[in-house]
Amino acid sequence: MDDPYAPARDALAGEGLGSADDADPVVLAARLDDNDPLASFADRYRIPDDLLYMDGNSLGPASDAALASLDRVVDEWRDRLISGWTDADPPWFSVGERLGDALAPLVGAEPEEVVVGNSITVNIHTLVGTFLDELLAGNGPDREGVPAADGEWTPDGDPEADPAVLVNGLDFPSDHYAIRAQLRQRGIDPDEKLRVVPSRDGRTIDPRDIEAALAEHDDVGIVFMPTALYRSGQLFDVPRIAKAAHEAGAYAGFDAAHSAGAVPHEFDEAGVDFAVWCTYKYLNAGPGSIGALFVAERHHGLAPALAGWWGHEKATQFEMNMTYTPADSAGAWQIGTPPLLSAAPLEGAAELLREAGIRRVRKKSLALTDFLIALVDERLPAVSVGTPRGHASRGGHVALEHPEAERLSEALRDRGVVVDFRPPNVVRVCPAAPYTSFADVLEVVDEIEAILDSGAHEAYATSEGGVT
Secondary structure, X not given: OOOOOHHHHHHHHHHOOOOOOOOOHHHHHHXXXXXXXXXXXXXXXXXXXXXXXXXXXXXXXXXXXXXXXXXXXXXXXXXXXXXXXXXXXXXXXXXXXXXXXXXXXXXXXXXXXXXXXXXXXXXXXXXXXXXXXXXXXXXXXXOOOOOOOEEEOOHHHOOOOOOEEEEEOOOOHHHHHHHHHHHHHOOOOHHHXXXXXXXXXXXXXXXXXXXXXXXXXXXXXXXXXXXXXXXXXXXXXXXXXXXXXXXXXXXXXXXXXXXXXXXXXXXXXXXXXXXEEOOOOOOOOOOOOOOEEEEOHHHOOOOOOOOOHHHEOHHHHHHOOOOOOEOOOHHHXXXXXXXXXXXXXXXXXXXXXXXXXXXHXXXXXXXXXXXXXXXXXXHOOOOEEOOOOOHHHEOOOEEEEOOOHHHHHHHHHHOOEEOEEEOOOEEEEEOOOOOOOHHHHHHHHXXXXXXXXXXXXXXXOOOOOOOO
């Protein structure tokens, strides 16, 4: 068939869970799995047989390819010692740029615009700090075709005005911690200059409210938004936000942690100035794996706010000059020596994702979440879907809302269904495309239905905090 996932889309579009021939969701799931062009990829990920793993939006599983690239680097360390930096195959010295090349197609960037290094929060610090310094020097975004992004930044004609950063009230908290710190380090009061776009419904951010905030506040110099909200899974309209930022004379930055590897992006085409993401979620590179960043070519040559020797131009890096010369690429925003054992799994993981194809991954991801939402609508009346239903506004996971979400998530885990809980009432379910089947999704809903019908979740106590 032309679209192997059409039955899932049609089910959510109002045609029910199937036609007269396959109204049974078991039959529909089997049909979808039989026609799934990515079905064979599941055999290449290592998930225990007794688990239904629906938490890849927090930590992706190991794959044979990721473990193989890790094992190779461990062997090189054992056998080559320090010569691995130059004599390993490929040499360790170029790991940041080489893996950046592999990730660039996933975000619609040129190879020299993406590098891996540091962690996601460190990358927020250095990139937000870099562009705050540019604003304080009177330099705004320079984007062809956008008159307001003319390379100058003087809010209300006042070159002495402190720049503000526009964020939103549903961000991952660490982003705000980092931005506040960068404002404080420049003598800027974050209580005054970290401007927060509120949510109308506690689940999503309306892009009109971002645009309204830019119209109201002339001092916004950086718009920093997620590509997808970590709690509800709302996918943001990156081109629209970047355009609004530039029309207001502000830089456009994004945190792509909850979409990179699940959703294809076009950062260059959208005019994004900079972006950051982690590699341990949908990129499946392992716990605490190395971070990644994007800096548009037009900004190459800037002095990073957090300079370190690994961001030095490669040709003279080992001359050990006391004067720092940044690389003329995104590589300048690397700081310290890259952690090879945290970077190595990304090589195999990225190759596996490249083989699957990010657009095919996205297509299946939408079908899996279509099927999940349709099942919830039909069979779980006590559960609400907090994730936008439109494909253009939905990331890779679904937020299921229930008053006893924490207890429900614990009961699911005890039954081998790995999900996570986000206060106060969200169970996040992530049927990640490379390793999840439609039958898996159906089994998850079966388990939720059985728990709620029996009241089994009521036996669990709630807790304070914890890692989810």
